[in-house]
Amino acid sequence: MIVKLFGVTREIVGGPLLEVNDIATVGELKDYVMSTYPGIKKLNSLMVAVNSEYAKDDLTLNENDEIALIPPVSGG
Amino acid sequence: MIKITDQPLNTQAIIDSMASPEGGAVNVFIGTVRNVTKGKQVIRLEFEAYEPMATKELTKIMEEAKRKWPILKVAVHHRVGVLDISEVPVVIAVSTPHRAAGFEACQYIIDTLKQTVPIWKKEIFEDGEVWVAAHP
Numbered sequence: 414m415i416v417k418l419f420g421v422t423r424e425i426v427g428g429p430l431l432e433v434n435d436i437a438t439v440g441e442l443k444d445y446v447m448s449t450y451p452g453i454k455k456l457n458s459l460m461v462a463v464n465s466e467y468a469k470d471d472l473t474l475n476e477n478d479e480i481a482l483i484p485p486v487s488g489g
Numbered sequence: 490m491i492k493i494t495d496q497p498l499n500t501q502a503i504i505d506s507m508a509s510p511e512g513g514a515v516n517v518f519i520g521t522v523r524n525v526t527k528g529k530q531v532i533r534l535e536f537e538a539y540e541p542m543a544t545k546e547l548t549k550i551m552e553e554a555k556r557k558w559p560i561l562k563v564a565v566h567h568r569v570g571v572l573d574i575s576e577v578p579v580v581i582a583v584s585t586p587h588r589a590a591g592f593e594a595c596q597y598i599i600d601t602l603k604q605t606v607p608i609w610k611k612e613i614f615e616d617g618e619v620w621v622a623a624h625p
């Protein structure tokens with residue numbers, strides 16, 4: 414599945430999209446990106462959005478979901 | 490009304506859109522790009538948004554504000570892209586029958602926006618750049 418990246422996570426990974434495989438839940442996705450990209454582990458926080466909503470760690474991911482990493486927000 | 494755009498915000502048009510016969514107050518928050526952060530000279534800011542989700546989260550904030558206060562009209566416009574010093578990244582306007590509710594609602598909206606809406610800003614300095622709030 415494809416994960417959308419924004420802000421500091423886009424720069425850490427080096428592009429706006431990340432392809433991941435064999436990830437079942439939001440929690441697994443967080444663990445995967447934090448272990449694969451140490452820069453992401455150093456962030457103040459990391460949220461995951463599924464279909465444009467903040468998602469809890471136990472949420473199961475489906476192939477058709479729109480998934481995004483949400484690093485600490487700083488609008489305004 | 491919610492707008493996320495890479496074009497300069499038209500503050501006067503937003504204020505004009507607040508006109509309401511029942512209104513007794515229009516409260517407006519205008520965010521501006523400051524030239525210094527923690528003593529360091531800022532050259533410009535760069536904003537980006539996850540637009541569909543940002544719109545969704547802003548809608549939730551507006552709906553909650555309408556539950557809390559008697560709001561007649563409300564608008565949040567946020568700019569993305571490169572902004573120079575003194576430019577305006579955000580304008581929030583609230584029309585209410587009386588002023589107290591307008592002040593409170595406007596503050597609630599900007600404070601909550603900064604906590605939950607997926608918009609990010611990068612500060613560009615002479616000697617580097619930082620994603621705001623990203624690191625401890």
